[in-house]
Amino acid sequence: MKSNNAPLQIGITGGIGSGKSLASKIFYALGVPVYDADTRARWVMQYNPVLIQDIITAFGTSAYNADTQQLNRSYLAAQVFNNAEKVALLNSIVHPRVAEDYADWVQAHSKYPYLLKEAALLYEAGSYQFLDKIITVSAPITVRIERIRNRDPHRTLTDIQAIMDKQLSEEEKLQRADFILYNDESRLLIPQILALHEQFLAMAGKTY
Structure with missing residues (x-):
């Protein structure tokens, strides 16, 4: 606010x-x-080390490709597909980190009117x-x-x-x-x- x-x-x-x-x-x-929350969420999931570890802990090492270290989106999508509990779990892990990223972004753009x-x-x-x-x-x-x-x-x-x-x-x-x-x-x-x-x-x- x-x-x-x-x-x-x-x-x-x-x-x-x-x-x-x-x-x-x-x-x-x-x-x-403009803060694109969907794009930033993907970035945070790829580069935030705390979030990466939390995702691996919750969904297994297959959540990231061993060779490229890239987020394995197809694997993660399959894990949460039609599973409300796993969707809620993923959101509970990701949303706080995206909120932190957004707060940092707001601070960095504090000179703007809106x-x-x-x-x-x-x-x-x-x-x-x-x-x-x-x-x-x-x-x-x-x-x-x-x-x-x-x-x-x-x-x-x-x-x-x-x-x-x-x-x-x-x-x-x-x-x-x-x-x-x-x-x-x-x-x-x-x-x-x-x-x-x-x-x-x-x-x-x-x-x-």
């Missing part, structure tokens, strides 16, 4: 195919630092509680599915539905959001983002 001269911390989330990454790129083009944290599972992981405001990027499911199939032709409808089932419903995300960006192809996204950008700068009481 914002304190003293700390930057505002704004979360941005949305269901798969909503366009949250596109929105984040536009904010970044405006000079706003920061953006992009995460697909912002609500599900509970990290929304430590942010000042939340943006939800919204699009109809039919539009999202079409985007995903164009972007990831290897995904089947069953694959897409399985991912959606693991995410909070669109209705719940919208209800919890402080701000909504409509990326439904009937409204321009950039003017909405520009308006939010000015609003966040005003809230922070600063300018770039």
